[in-house]
Amino acid sequence: MHRYEQHCPIARAAEVITEPWTVLIVRELLRGNERRPDIAKGLPRMSASLLAARLRALEQRGLVACLAGDRGEKRYKLTVAGQELRPIVDQLGRWGQRWLDRPRLGDLDPELLVYDICREIDRARLPDRPLTVDVDFTDATQPRRWWLSLSATEINIRQVTTPIGATVRLTCTLGALAGVWLGHVTWLQAVREQAIMLGGEAAAIRSLIECLGLSRYAKVPRAESPT
Known part of the structure; x- marks a missing residue:
């Protein structure tokens, strides 16, 4: 941990939460992920050893409590001190959406993008019968293809190597789907520009969208200029 060696509360707080990956771990805990494998899903480029070390550090600082779950499995929950970071983390997201440029291609991970979209789905809007989706990222190397099964009772995500029968076929670039998801462009704009191509019955496509x-953060107004 970097020490600023200042009495200022801002400096002392920064020592705790500005370590690489720490804010993102807090983000995952705020979203209800308690098991280490579930936390890791939102942090695909973080090593298991570093995640374990950061969780220990947060526990030592009193931001996280480690509890014994079913069959002795460890579960991590934010303490009152950790929960008070919620408005700070949320404001970081709003600030980033308002002032920062669109993500670069190197910032886009197909697995994380699909996972992030699916975990934000409002299940109340899903049909009782599974809506299956074949997602093909044309500019990704591997993993390139994903198969989703979306229903009110369950959301399944599978990485596949060959097409599987699906209700809707979604072919796009990583940037196009991320752009729609983040609110930079609309579905209509992306489809008109053929950055996203949708196949299947019209009713199923409407249901998917x-x-x-x-x-x-998609509806956070973009700033016209940083000055």
Whole structure:
């Protein structure tokens, strides 16, 4: 941990939460992920050893409590001190959406993008019968293809190597789907520009667009200029 060696509360707080990955771990805990494998899903480029070390550090600082779950499995929950970071983390997301440029291609991970979209789905808007989706990212190397099964009772995500029968076929670039999800462009714009191509019955396509929704930060107004 970097020490600023200042009495200022801002400096002392920064020592705790500005370590690489720490804010993102708090983000995952705020979203209800308690098991280490579930936390890791939102942090695909973080090593298991570093995640364990950061969780220990947060526990030592009193931001996280480690509890014994079913069959002795460890579960991590934010303490009152950790929960008070919620408005700070949320404001970081709003600030980033308002002032920062669109993500670069190197910032886009197909697995994380699909996972992030699916975990934000409002299940109340999903049909009782599974809506299956074949997602093909044309500019990704591997993993390139994903198969989703979306219903009110269950959301399944599978990485596949060959097409599987699906209700809707979604072919796009990573940037196009991320752009729609983050609110930079609309579905209509992306489809008109053929950055996203949708196949299947019209009713199923409409249902998919409605249930996928947008990022929680998509409606944050963009700043015209940073000056």
